[in-house]
Amino acid sequence: MFNKGRNILCKTKLNSNLYVKMMSYFKCEIFSEKLILKLKSGNIGPMKKSSTKLSDTEQVTAHIKNLEPSLQKVIEAIRKSILSSDKEIGERIKWNNPSFYYTGEMKEFDPKEFKRELIIMNLFKNRIMLVFPSGAKVNDKSGLLEGDYKDGRRITVFKDIEDFRAKEKQLKKVIKDWLKLIEK
Structure with a gap:
């Protein structure tokens, strides 16, 4: 388990390429294996909101x-x-x-x-x-x-x-x- 500030990353794999990111406030997000490296390094910020909203x-x-x-x-x-x-x-x-x-x-x-x-x-x-x-x-x-x-x-x-x-x-x-x- 990695602790980066308030975010705690579990090493638990959901399947071959999905991991779970557990937040201290019990929010779970599923990420691809490509993003897991960014999560481990702490070099990932909040997702940017899409500039185009669907009609x-x-x-x-x-x-x-x-x-x-x-x-x-x-x-x-x-x-x-x-x-x-x-x-x-x-x-x-x-x-x-x-x-x-x-x-x-x-x-x-x-x-x-x-x-x-x-x-x-x-x-x-x-x-x-x-x-x-x-x-x-x-x-x-x-x-x-x-x-x-x-x-x-x-x-x-x-x-x-x-x-x-x-x-x-x-x-x-x-x-x-x-x-x-x-x-x-």
Whole structure:
């Protein structure tokens, strides 16, 4: 074990080329064998922050690529359908999941009301849940939106690509109806 100031480097190998750097405040980082020499010598400082931040769309794409492959196809189909519903729908990672929101001009509102938020995806192993934070405002006669939550949200669940394709027209209608209710 090497002690360089507050950093303690363990010689423990995770596999053939990865080591663990233990910090005195219990933070672990995994480094390649090339960096281990710098760590041992103490000639490594904090990592520089990237000067280029990924765009919201790039962040969503990267997030989806890290998910289970069986869900990626369904998520991409849902994503494409939502974004093609209207040019003023944007995407980003919010609450650690892909979310979709209205990008156009709106009247002022309390941010706690989430009036800009259209859909937040909640991802599970065997299903994808879409949460509509203000879904109660939409008069959904198709039965796509489920639940009767006090905060006004509604949900819909897709089990697989076939389930999504069967409900895609209703989803687009709900999105169009929601967009009509926006106070501009």
